[in-house]
Amino acid sequence: MSAKAHNDRDAILSRIRSALSHGTDQSVKAKTLTLEAGPPAPAETQRGPVAPKAITKAEKIDVFRRISDKLRTRVERVPDLDAAAELIRSIALEENWKRVGAHHDPMIERCVASTGAAACWTDDAEGYDPDTLESCDAGISTCEALIAGTGSVLVTCLGNGGRALSVLPPHHVVIARVDQLVPDLADGYRVLRDRYGSSLPSQITFITGPSRTGDIERILVLGAHGPKSLTVVLIDQEQATATS
Amino acid sequence: MPITIPLQQFKRDADHAVGLDQRRGYIRQALHGYEATRAQTESGYADWQQARVQAADIKWRAIENLDKHLEMFTEKLQSRGVKVFWASTGEDAVTYIRNVMREHNAKSIIKSKTMTSEEVHLNAALEADGYEVIESDLGEYIVQLRKEPPYHIVFPAMHLKRGEIKRTFSDHFSGVDTDDPEALTLIARSILRKKYLRADIGLSGANFGVAETGMISITENEGNARLATSMPRVHIALMGIEKIVPKLEDLALFLPMLATAGTGQHLTCYNTMLGGPRQPGELDGPEQMHVVLLDNGRTELLADPQQRDALRCIRCGACLNACPVFKNIGGFSYGTTYQGPIGSVITPHLRGLKDWAHLSSASSLCGACTETCPVRIDLHHHLLRNRRKAFEAGPGRIERLMFRAFSAVMTRPRLYRLAARFRGLPGWLPGFLHGTRLDPARAWRISRTLPETPAVTFKQYWRRRQR
Numbered sequence: 001m002s003a004k005a006h007n008d009r010d011a012i013l014s015r016i017r018s019a020l021s022h023g024t025d026q027s028v029k030a031k032t033l034t035l036e037a038g039p040p041a042p043a044e045t046q047r048g049p050v051a052p053k054a055i056t057k058a059e060k061i062d063v064f065r066r067i068s069d070k071l072r073t074r075v076e077r078v079p080d081l082d083a084a085a086e087l088i089r090s091i092a093l094e095e096n097w098k099r100v101g102a103h104h105d106p107m108i109e110r111c112v113a114s115t116g117a118a119a120c121w122t123d124d125a126e127g128y129d130p131d132t133l134e135s136c137d138a139g140i141s142t143c144e145a146l147i148a149g150t151g152s153v154l155v156t157c158l159g160n161g162g163r164a165l166s167v168l169p170p171h172h173v174v175i176a177r178v179d180q181l182v183p184d185l186a187d188g189y190r191v192l193r194d195r196y197g198s199s200l201p202s203q204i205t206f207i208t209g210p211s212r213t214g215d216i217e218r219i220l221v222l223g224a225h226g227p228k229s230l231t232v233v234l235i236d237q238e239q240a241t242a243t244s
Numbered sequence: 245m246p247i248t249i250p251l252q253q254f255k256r257d258a259d260h261a262v263g264l265d266q267r268r269g270y271i272r273q274a275l276h277g278y279e280a281t282r283a284q285t286e287s288g289y290a291d292w293q294q295a296r297v298q299a300a301d302i303k304w305r306a307i308e309n310l311d312k313h314l315e316m317f318t319e320k321l322q323s324r325g326v327k328v329f330w331a332s333t334g335e336d337a338v339t340y341i342r343n344v345m346r347e348h349n350a351k352s353i354i355k356s357k358t359m360t361s362e363e364v365h366l367n368a369a370l371e372a373d374g375y376e377v378i379e380s381d382l383g384e385y386i387v388q389l390r391k392e393p394p395y396h397i398v399f400p401a402m403h404l405k406r407g408e409i410k411r412t413f414s415d416h417f418s419g420v421d422t423d424d425p426e427a428l429t430l431i432a433r434s435i436l437r438k439k440y441l442r443a444d445i446g447l448s449g450a451n452f453g454v455a456e457t458g459m460i461s462i463t464e465n466e467g468n469a470r471l472a473t474s475m476p477r478v479h480i481a482l483m484g485i486e487k488i489v490p491k492l493e494d495l496a497l498f499l500p501m502l503a504t505a506g507t508g509q510h511l512t513c514y515n516t517m518l519g520g521p522r523q524p525g526e527l528d529g530p531e532q533m534h535v536v537l538l539d540n541g542r543t544e545l546l547a548d549p550q551q552r553d554a555l556r557c558i559r560c561g562a563c564l565n566a567c568p569v570f571k572n573i574g575g576f577s578y579g580t581t582y583q584g585p586i587g588s589v590i591t592p593h594l595r596g597l598k599d600w601a602h603l604s605s606a607s608s609l610c611g612a613c614t615e616t617c618p619v620r621i622d623l624h625h626h627l628l629r630n631r632r633k634a635f636e637a638g639p640g641r642i643e644r645l646m647f648r649a650f651s652a653v654m655t656r657p658r659l660y661r662l663a664a665r666f667r668g669l670p671g672w673l674p675g676f677l678h679g680t681r682l683d684p685a686r687a688w689r690i691s692r693t694l695p696e697t698p699a700v701t702f703k704q705y706w707r708r709r710q711r
Contacts, residue, residue, distance in 0.1 A: 226467020
C-alpha cells in the first residue's frame with residue numbers, strides 16, 4: 001500500500017544530457033526560425049506585442065479604459081482620495097455591502113471607513129478566518145501596477161493583502177494611483193524587480209477583467225469562481241486642475 | 245501498417261464520431277467562432293509572425309539547455325521551501341502524490357485544470373484510494389460528472405450543449421430546472437466555493453516553469469486555479485519537464501501568445517506566477533508546496549534530434565482547432581490524452597511507435613497545424629517522420645505484399661500492360677456489392693465514387709496518334 005516514490009533527479013538529468021549530446025538537427029531548427037519572406041528575425045524585436053505601446057499619461061489612461069471597457073472592468077477616475085472614498089461609499093450602498101475584506105493601506109482604510117461595513121482585515125496580526133473572507137461582499141486592495149496595454153491589474157500576495165483577498169470575494173475593488181499605470185507586461189515585471197529585488201513574492205497575478213468562462217456553448221459568463229465584478233478606482237491628482 | 249488494438253479502436257471511434265452529424269456541425273460552428281476571434285486578436289499584434297519566431301527561439305533555448313534550466317528551477321524552488329520531486333514515469337508521479345495525501349491525512353483534493361494529470365491517470369488512482377477528487381474548472385467538472393475524458397485539451401466540454409449539461413447537473417443535484425448557461429455556472433460556482441475552503445490539498449498544473457526565478461505560471465479565466473492554490477494548506481503542482489522557459493520576462497511574450505492561440509483572447513483573466521508556499525511575512529497561502537516534474541517519455545522525444553522540436557509545445561490547442569481531421573472525428577476518437585496534430589506527433593514517443601503510429605496517418609498533411617502553431621513547430625513534417633519510422637520499424641504483412649506486387653508490376657512493362665487490361669475491374673463489381681465487405685474498393689467507395697476508368701491507356705492513345 002505504501003509504495004516508495006523514487007526521486008529520479010539524477011536519472012532524468014542524465015537522460016537529458018545524453019539526449020542533448022546529439023545536437024538539434026539544424027535544418028529542422030532553421031525552418032522554424034526563418035520567415036518565408038525576409039531574413040531571420042533579430043533577437044529582441046518586441047516586448048508585449050499587443051496594443052500600440054502607450055507612453056504618455058493620457059495615452060495610458062485612454063488605452064487602459066478602452067480595453068477595460070471590452071473586459072467589463074469598471075474604471076472610475078477620481079481627483080483625490082476623498083472622491084475615491086465617496087465613490088466606494090456609493091458602491092457599497094448600491095450593492096448593500098455588509099462586510100468587506102481589506103488590508104491596512106492608508107488609502108484602503110479611508111475607503112473602508114466610508115462604507116460603514118464591517119471589515120475583515122487580511123493583514124491583522126492574528127491572521128484572518130477564510131470563512132469570514134468568503135462571506136465578504138467585496139475585497140478592497142491596492143495593486144503593484146496597472147498594465148495599460150493589456151488592461152491588467154498586477155497584484156502580489158505581499159503588496160496587496162494576500163493571495164485570497166483579490167479572488168475570493170465576489171467584487172474586487174482596486175484603489176490605484178494614475179502613476180501606477182505602465183505600458184506593458186514587461187514593465188510590470190520591472191516594477192516588481194525594482195520593488196522586491198531577488199525576494200519576489202510567492203504569488204504574482206496579472207488580473208485582466210472579472211472572472212469568466214465560456215465552457216458552456218462558448219457563451220461568456222462572468223463570475224465563474226473569481227470575482228464577478230472588478231472595479232478600478234484611479235486617483236489622478238492632476239485631474240482636478242486639468243481640462244476634461 | 246499492422247492492425248493493432250489501438251488502431252482498431254481508433255477506426256471504430258472515428259467512424260462513430262463522424263456519424264454524429266449534429267455534434268460535428270456544432271463543433272465546426274464552435275471552431276469557426278474561435279477562428280474569427282483569433283484572427284481579430286492576431287490583427288492587433290504589431291507583427292504576429294515575428295512574435296512566433298521570437299517565441300520559437302526562446303523555446304529552443306529552453307529545451308536545448310533543459311538540464312541546466314531544470315537544475316536552476318529546482319534550486320530556486322527549494323530555496324523557498326518547495327519540495328521538488330522528479331518523476332520518471334506517470335506511476336512515480338501518482339505514487340508521490342498519493343504519499344503526500346496520506347502524510348497529510350487528506351480526505352479531499354481540489355484540482356485546477358491540468359492535462360498532465362489526465363496523462364498519468366491521477367484521478368482514477370486517487371478515487372480508487374477513496375479520496376474525494378474535485379475538478380474545479382467548469383468544463384472539467386462537467387465531464388467529470390459525466391465520466392467522460394476532456395474533449396479538447398483547452399475546451400473540455402466543447403462537445404456539450406446546455407441541455408446535456410442541465411441533464412448532467414440534474415442527475416447529480418436536486419433543484420436544477422434551468423439550462424441557462426449563467427444559471428448553470430452559478431450552480432457550479434456555489435457548489436465548488438465550499439470545496440475550496442474545505443479541501444485538504446490543492447493540485448494544479450503549470451503552463452510554464454520559469455527557470456531563472458523558480459516559479460510556475462498558471463494561465464486561466466475562471467479563478468479556480470488561484471483559489472485551489474491559495475486556500476488549501478498543501479499545494480501540489482504537476483509539470484511536464486518541457487514547460488520550462490528561461491526567464492521571467494519571457495512570460496511577457498508567452499502569456500499573450502498562449503491566450504491568443506488558445507482562446508483568441510489578448511490575455512486570459514488570471515495569469516499567476518507561484519514561487520513557493522506561504523513565505524515569512526506573507527499573510528496566507530499554502531503551508532507546503534510540492535512541484536512534481538514529469539518525464540514520462542519526454543526525454544525519449546528529446547533524444548530525437550529532429551522531433552525534439554515538438555517538445556517546444558505550449559499546449560495552446562490551436563493545432564486541434566485548425567485540423568480538418570479533428571473537426572470531423574472529434575476529441576474522443578484519438579484514444580489518448582493529447583488529441584489533434586500535437587497528440588499524433590508526440591504520442592508514439594510517449595507511449596510507443598507500434599501502437600500509436602496510426603494517428604500520424606490520419607492526416608491529409610494540409611499543414612494547417614504548422615501554420616497556426618504559435619511556436620512554429622513543424623507539425624506536419626513530424627507526422628511524415630512518424631510514418632517513415634513506423635514503416636522502417638516493420639510494415640504489416642499485407643502492406644509489404646502490396647508494395648512488392650506494386651513494384652513487380654511497375655518494373656515489368658509486360659506485366660504493367662497486362663495489369664492495365666484489368667483497370668476496369670472495380671467497375672465490374674455488381675452494384676449491390678458496392679461498399680460491402682466483398683468490395684475491394686470499399687475503403688474508397690464508402691465516401692467517394694470511383695473515378696471513371698479511361699477507355700484507352702495513354703500508351704494506346706499515343707500509338708494511335710502516331711499513326
